[in-house]
Amino acid sequence: MPKMKTHSGLSKRVKKTASGQLKRAHAFAYHKAAAKTPKRKRHLRGTTLVSRGDTRRIKQMIAYVK
DSSP: OOOOOOOHHHHTTOEEOTTSOEEEEOSSSSTTGGGSOHHHHHHHSSEEEOOHHHHHHHHHHTTTOO
């Protein structure tokens, strides 16, 4: 059987935490940022966890990433 390949684009965007959860950046943070309020941009800074519904599918796509 052929081996699965890691989705290289996704592996650059998602990291695993020590407990095995997936960490990602917020969407909609930078494009056309001048039109967004400072409060909205402040809340989009930093990282968040991948939603539970997407976790299983994404873990399969980055199966070999540590």
